[in-house]
Amino acid sequence: MKQLTLSTDLTSRDIQPVKSQSSPLPHTYVHNRVTKPQPENKRTRSQRARERLRTKEHLSRLAVGLGEVELADKLQRCHSRLSVLTCGRHIARIIPNFTCEFRLCPDCGRRRSRKLQNKYLPAMRGFMLHHKVTPVHLVLTQTHRKESRKQSAKRIKDSFTRLQRRGFWKQYFNGGTWSLEFTKDKNGLHHTHLHIIGFRRKFFDIELLRDEWLAVTGDSHVLHLKPIQDIATGLREVVKYVSKPLDIRRFGADDLKEFLGLKNMRMFGTFGEFRDFCKDFEPSDNDAAVSDLESLSRDLVEGCACPYPQCGEPLFDLRMSKNQLPQFYEQMDGIAPHAPQTCAGCEGSENTVKYSKI
Numbered sequence: 001m002k003q004l005t006l007s008t009d010l011t012s013r014d015i016q017p018v019k020s021q022s023s024p025l026p027h028t029y030v031h032n033r034v035t036k037p038q039p040e041n042k043r044t045r046s047q048r049a050r051e052r053l054r055t056k057e058h059l060s061r062l063a064v065g066l067g068e069v070e071l072a073d074k075l076q077r078c079h080s081r082l083s084v085l086t087c088g089r090h091i092a093r094i095i096p097n098f099t100c101e102f103r104l105c106p107d108c109g110r111r112r113s114r115k116l117q118n119k120y121l122p123a124m125r126g127f128m129l130h131h132k133v134t135p136v137h138l139v140l141t142q143t144h145r146k147e148s149r150k151q152s153a154k155r156i157k158d159s160f161t162r163l164q165r166r167g168f169w170k171q172y173f174n175g176g177t178w179s180l181e182f183t184k185d186k187n188g189l190h191h192t193h194l195h196i197i198g199f200r201r202k203f204f205d206i207e208l209l210r211d212e213w214l215a216v217t218g219d220s221h222v223l224h225l226k227p228i229q230d231i232a233t234g235l236r237e238v239v240k241y242v243s244k245p246l247d248i249r250r251f252g253a254d255d256l257k258e259f260l261g262l263k264n265m266r267m268f269g270t271f272g273e274f275r276d277f278c279k280d281f282e283p284s285d286n287d288a289a290v291s292d293l294e295s296l297s298r299d300l301v302e303g304c305a306c307p308y309p310q311c312g313e314p315l316f317d318l319r320m321s322k323n324q325l326p327q328f329y330e331q332m333d334g335i336a337p338h339a340p341q342t343c344a345g346c347e348g349s350e351n352t353v354k355y356s357k358i
């Protein structure tokens with residue numbers, strides 16, 4: 001694969017050269033980020049890419065402090081060099097040189113959550129058709145206690161297991177997925193939530209579900225439930241906790257140490273009839289759209305036509321460092337300033353075809 005350089009090949013396609021990676025961030029930007037965090041979907045891809053760099057630097061420093069030199073080295077190497085397949089207006093695919101696969105790595109987390117979406121979205125569509133069920137997003141919470149993260153996660157998962165055994169649950173739900181979300185309050189108490197996509201057989205009174213949750217937890221009746229209009233969006237919402245299980249910016253050395261102890265804990269799973277359905281599920285041509293998209297992008301190489309609708313320009317392979325990616329996104333935004341932002345889940349990233357103008 002031919003290696004192109006930023007300075008020569010980009011300018012030859014009327015794109016401004018990437019600025020030096022050492023150029024400082026504008027103060028206003030830093031100020032806004034620190035004092036007024038913006039919602040995920042309001043930030044540009046460039047801002048999100050910078051955020052990921054900062055998170056990885058932070059994690060790497062914590063790892064060095066704990067003597068986890070190997071982990072720090074892996075985080076530094078992960079996505080440090082990128083091969084970007086681009087037509088000059090769109091990004092078709094980004095291939096990293098190395099992936100650390102560390103659970104808290106934001107780059108690897110995005111890959112993981114995308115894989116989960118590609119795996120489960122066709123199955124969810126198939127399950128809904130087959131069983132005539134409607135999806136809801138259910139968030140289960142529990143009271144805060146002085147306990148470790150591991151104990152907190154085990155407590156809520158055990159409560160959920162008990163809930164599934166109850167007649168009420170069986171009557172109204174026939175399976176779904178769950179993922180864990182961890183947060184910590186200013187007093188250092190762990191708040192663990194379970195985000196569930198539940199397939200509901202029929203409507204029920206939410207108060208009855210609160211009573212059921214109280215019965216299995218003994219002291220908590222707090223839960224939230226909302227219908228999912230679009231299953232792709234709903235799934236993306238839930239798997240984002242797999243890529244970002246907690247607020248790493250407020251993460252200290254003790255938190256990392258504790259998290260390293262959770263190595264084998266599952267953060268995402270399926271349950272009930274949906275779990276059995278997934279075991280035998282073979283996507284048909286109709287419900288494999290996401291998988292098709294995945295394989296389409298995986299097969300792209302330099303010289304292929306850009307897959308963006310009505311583009312078809314040849315793709316070229318642009319090599320860049322991790323620090324250049326945010327600026328590259330900015331350049332792309334400059335080419336198509338009024339283009340819509342893409343959702344977090346299909347943002348021009350690894351193994352994903354970019355279907356939005358950037």
Ligand SMILES: [Zn+2]
Nearest residue numbers: 087090306311
């Ligand atoms: Zn294109």
Ligand SMILES: [Zn+2]
Nearest residue numbers: 078100105108
């Ligand atoms: Zn990584």
